[in-house]
Amino acid sequence: METLIKKNHADKQLGLGILILVIGSVFFLRNTGIDVxxxxxxxxxxxxxxxxxxxxxxxxxxxxxxxxxxxxxxxxLRAISIFDFNLSGITVPVVLIGLGLYVILKPKKVQNFDQYFEKKPVDFTEKES
Structure with a gap:
């Protein structure tokens, strides 16, 4: 349990560190005059x-x-423009393609046909409070 907590904490530190590093780098590049x-x-x-x-x-x-x-x-995607080509015209098709791929490739939950008709015992005992 302790190793899981340490791993989770290390993942959070790594993610936060990367986030701060990226934001700081972008501000640094912007302040030095590089076009971001x-x-x-x-x-x-x-x-x-x-x-x-x-x-x-x-x-x-x-x-x-x-x-x-x-x-x-x-x-x-709507905000990005590459070589004066606006990507907003292809945003909806790209999202639909991605959503379709997600539906196709997501892990399937397999249930046997017998499980639907499996009889479960009913408990008719009275509960006293």
Missing amino acids: PHWILRWHTIMLGAGLWMGYRKNFQGSGWLALTIIGGIFT
Whole structure:
């Protein structure tokens, strides 16, 4: 149990350290005059990063991280323009393709057909309080 707590604490420290390092590097580059894209430190990029980090921490299981990642990804793709080509026209198709791949590739919960019709004993004993 103690090793699990230490590992969890080490993961949190690593994630926080990387986050602070990235934000500090972006501010450093911006203050030295290097052109940093405007969308780097916006709310949607931070939401995208938080969603991916949550997914990594939970081995990409569940759907909370996916919602953050999709919302952050949509707004981040809308803000990015590469070579005067605006990515907002392909945002919805990319999200739909990603969602389809997630539905196809997510782990399946396998239940036998017999489990649906399995009779479970009913307890009719009275509970005294």
